[in-house]
Amino acid sequence: MTTLRVAFAGTPEFARVALAGLLRSRHQVAGVLTRPDRPRGRGRRIQASPVKQTAVAAHLPVLQPETLRGDAAVLAALQGWAADVLVVVAYGLILPQPVLEAAPLGSINIHASLLPRWRGAAPIQRALLAGDPTTGITIMRMEAGLDTGPILLQRSVEIGPADTSGELHDVLARLGAEALIGALDGLADGRLQAHPQPDEGASYAAKIAKSEALIHWAKSAIDIDRQVRALNPWPVAETRFEDEQLRILRAQVEPVDGGANSAAEPGTVIAIRDARILVQCGQGQLALTDVQRPGRKPITAAEFARSHALPGRRLG
Secondary structure, eight states: OOOOEEEEEEOSHHHHHHHHHHHTSSSEEEEEEOOOOEEETTTTEEEOOHHHHHHHHTTOOEEOOSOOTTOHHHHHHHHHTTOSEEEEESOOSOOOHHHHTSSTTOEEEEESSOTTTTEESOHHHHHHHHTOSEEEEEEEEOOSSTTOSOEEEEEEEEOOTTOOHHHHHHHHHHHHHHHHHHHHHHHHHTOOOOBOOOSTTOOEEOOOOGGGGBOOTTSBHHHHHHHHHHTTTTTOOEEEETTEEEEEEEEEEEOOOOOGGGGSOTTBEEEEETTEEEEEOSBSEEEEEEEEOTTSOOEEHHHHHHTSOOTTOBOO
C-alpha cells in the first residue's frame, strides 16, 4: 500500500478532527498551515487554533501566514515539505493557484454538504434552515471556483428532527475525517477518479449573519424550529421579553389541538405544559424547552416559567 505525504491546511475544530484522523492513518503529515493565533473566549486571551494545538502536540512543522497572496516564502516552504497532496479543511484563507498546484496530486477539500448543494460558508446551517432531510460530506479536488471542483467521493447522513448545527457539525466532522482517509487511500492506490459536479441542484450557503437570529413569530412553527436548531450554538435564535433579549436554545414543534387558543396572536404564550412554554406562531405552536437571559446561564423552560407569569403574554 502506497503512503502519501500530506500537507494540511485548516484552522477550526472541524479541521482538527480531520487532522487527528489523518495522523492515525497510514499517510504521513509533512506540515501544517493554519491561521495566526487570535484572541478567543470571554477573556480574549491569545490562543492557538485547534489545528495548531494538534499539530504542535504531534511535533509537526507549522506555518501561520496572515495571507498567502504573493508570499513566496510560504510557497517555498510548502514545496520544501515535498508533499504529494495538499488537504484543505476550513482553512480560512484564499489559496492562490500556485499553492493549489504545489503538490503533484493537487489539492483536495472536505466540504460539509452534498455538492453541488450548499456551496459556500455555512452549509450545515443552511441545510437545517431549508429543512433538508439529508446532508453529508464531499471530498473534492480544488479549483478556482467556490466549491465547484470535481468530486472524488461523497458520504451522506440523515438529519434528525432535533439536530442542531452544533450536533450536526460534530457528526460531519467525524464523517469527513473518515471520508478523507478513504479518498487518500484511493488516490494512493490509483483507484479513485474525480467526476465533475452536476449543474443541476447547485445552491449557495451564505455566511450566517447575526441579524438572522431574531425570531419572527408570524412564521410557522416548523420554520422557527429550524431557525432555533440551525443557529445553535451561534448566533442563537432570540426574541424579546420584558424589553430584554431572550435566547431560545431548544424548542420543538407542538401539534395544535384545535382549541380556541390556536387563534391567539403570534408570539403569545398559550400555556405551560409538560415543563415547556407553548408559543403561538403564524402557523402552529412551538414548545420552548431551554432558554437564556442576558448574562445568565441557560435554564430549562420550566425554571424560567416558575419566575414569570407567562400565559397570555407576548414574546417579540
